[in-house]
Amino acid sequence: MKPELEKLVAAWKAHKDYRGQIVHEQIIPARRARYAALEPPLPEPLQRNLRALGIKKLFTHQARAIELLRQGRDVVVVTETASGKSMCYHLPVLETLLADPDARALYLFPTKALAQDQSRALHAHIDPNAEFNELKNFHAPRIMDRRIAFGTYDGDTPGEDRAAIRSTAGILLTNPDMLSLGILPNHSRLWTKFFARLKFVVVDELHVYRGVFGSHVANVMRRLERICAFYGSKPQYICCSATTANPAEHSALLLRREPAAITESGAPSARKTFLLWNPPVTNELLGARASSLNECVALFADLVRAGARTIVFARAKPTVELILRFTRDRLKDIPEDQCAIAPYRGGYLPSDRRMIEKQLSEGALHGVTCTNALEL
Template sequence: MNATESMISLLGRSPDPEQLRHVRTIPARQAVHEAWPGWAHPDVVAAYGALGIHEPYRHQIEAAELAHSGQNVVIATGTASGKSLAYQLPALDAIHRSELRVLSEPGKIHDDGAVTLYLSPTKALAADQLAAIRALKLPTVRAETYDGDTEQSQRRWIRDHANFILANPDMLHFGILPNHTWWARFFRRLRYVIVDEAHSYRGVFGSHVANLMRRLRRICAYYGAGTSFPEPVFIAASATASDPGTSFARLIGTPVREISEDCSPHGSTTVAFWEPALTELKGENGAKSRRTAVAETADLLANLVSSRVRTIAFIKSRRGAETISSITKRLLDEVDPSLPQRVAAYRSGYLPEERRALERALRSGELLGVSSTSALELGIDISGLDAVLVAGWPGTRASLFQQIGRAGRAGQNAIAAFVASDDPLDTYLVNHPEAIFDVSVEATVFDPGNPYVLGPHLCAAAAELPIGVAELELFGPTSESLLNQLVQQGYLRKRAAGWFWTHPESAAAW
């Protein structure tokens, strides 16, 4: 039995199960290392060394060099390729040097220090990054999350003293930009803005975030005029995508450099295209139906867990994640009563402490199997996984590859299976793997000029600071006509200095 057959036999208890339609192997990749840059402070390098990171990868250093030189950059490499170090290194170096300068000159007021704003689409990812930064144990770095869960009593201290703030787009929109006068010192010192999982900002959500980035740049320019950092450097981390540089440039509205060559090591991944067997049940036109992807995935998960293979099963719905977990536990109870407790579901809707406990159990190996929505697709640090199951088409090639990339994160070989649902699209894809592997991944699509999105953001921007004629270019060619429509509708008022918000309530909530 060769290596591929050995991998497949873990799924179906046979090297050639009848449900197997195709097999593709993603080849292993060797690491390409690069020396630490000369500008990196020895204390920061030593902090990474204490965690066992002695030789960074080339793509990490290329991205860090661009950011350190003042250029906006997006790093678009595969899952578990170490993108975090690429944006942490310049940010932490700037913070550390700034704080050392303050300590060396006691009594002197410093208003030109360096701070960083980190934005992520989920609280779970921000919490994971906070843990990673604190693990470096740099005494000069005061990292804190600032989101809806942050206690009111802590918020003022964070505004005044934290130098690495982790937030999300909602908090930036509702809590930070409308109250920018409270954050004046922070904005004057803002050196880097980190946008994690930038590929997730697509569609209407991406259009909102694109306008939010323009409002952020506008506030930064207001407070940064005449300072050492008139506008912060934007650094994005993205999954593999089509033309990520162009996409991120549209998101923030300013030119961007792109790093997309992945130089991190990765074991080979055997990808199985799996179509559940026909049943006796009749579907449309009297044709036999196939077994559901949920039931089939639960069977495969039970097979893998019983072989002590650490596995994640992805599915779109929260109900599906709970169902797979429940069926898997029942199947495992018949084999080994000790195994059901080592399987769990992971989805949004859990309390933060419940999610943290599940993530710790998965990292430590206490959990062998997890059924999850896309909540675990993003870059939460979970290493040592052996297998991934994808129940039903996740919607995009980028999402599929992001999920598959969850296995083999420590460089070991891995197995992944795409389990087809009983619908025409899945049936086609499971029988035509070239439609997935031989076509480039999708571009991130959004429209910052969508009037139903841009209009409310123009109101919010006018409430933050009156919009002057010179700023119209920032919001695109349709912004002036849209502003005049908002004047006619009574939301804004036009004066010689620009457009003003006229309502007593918050424009951010409009």
């Protein structure tokens, strides 16, 4: 934990109103990076772009995923957040597109925010020096003398961009709803070439597809398989998650495939501290506790004051707005440029969502209060 956060936790415990709200504390020690070399190595243009992004070597789980995909296997990668899982699909997909310009890849994300985040990362892998336009859905950056076109295809995509994406995009970023309602039903009219040339299907955030929603998506994936077989393609699947306890079993049920599971991360990890905060009891007879909303607002404000970039998740849109308003009230004595916080939820214009995502990724925001619409 950073020194300023250690001081903050100590201040919480020393406060006159502290009554043992921190009911559990767990420390996960730091871990060193482990690297592996690919044989044969990635194409030189991809290596050069990685170096431009400050990446000189691949972690063991990244190299293992690429090796298995080169062998024609399906894979499921389950490593912690910020371990570079996305490179396990970006790099093999781009390697294939460089060798075969007609190849196609389908990226599935459960939220629009995730699709936009990976669109930004994909653009950087193709051309690290080109500026990424947050407001565009269709992109065609250059890698050497080749343009690799890709685009997000969802409910926010304008009609003119949809036509360009369908006809030229090598990589399509979308979500299961759009796949089910807008793409699969129109396969014979609009997507014939795409499905005939489909080489990869990426399923990110695998853990989201559980319960009733997971059952629906499993049926969508079966429809996708039938359509691919009709057009003579058999794509490889690349699944990723940070929180799946049984990745091989779960992905097998979802996809009716038997992917190779990669669960050991080679990425370095900083020391992490987990604190579980329980609102204090206000009435022992009734077992009533203090408002979790008020406790959340107080913690959020304290963290922002301490300079810690913070994300607060809430279940409902009205709760997001209440947390924002009450937290801003608590931070009135601080200059706005030192406590910039914003809400993020469903119902915003695409341009507004893109702006918040950009500000968050660039560090311009000190905090965000959001629903699960934001899963960056």
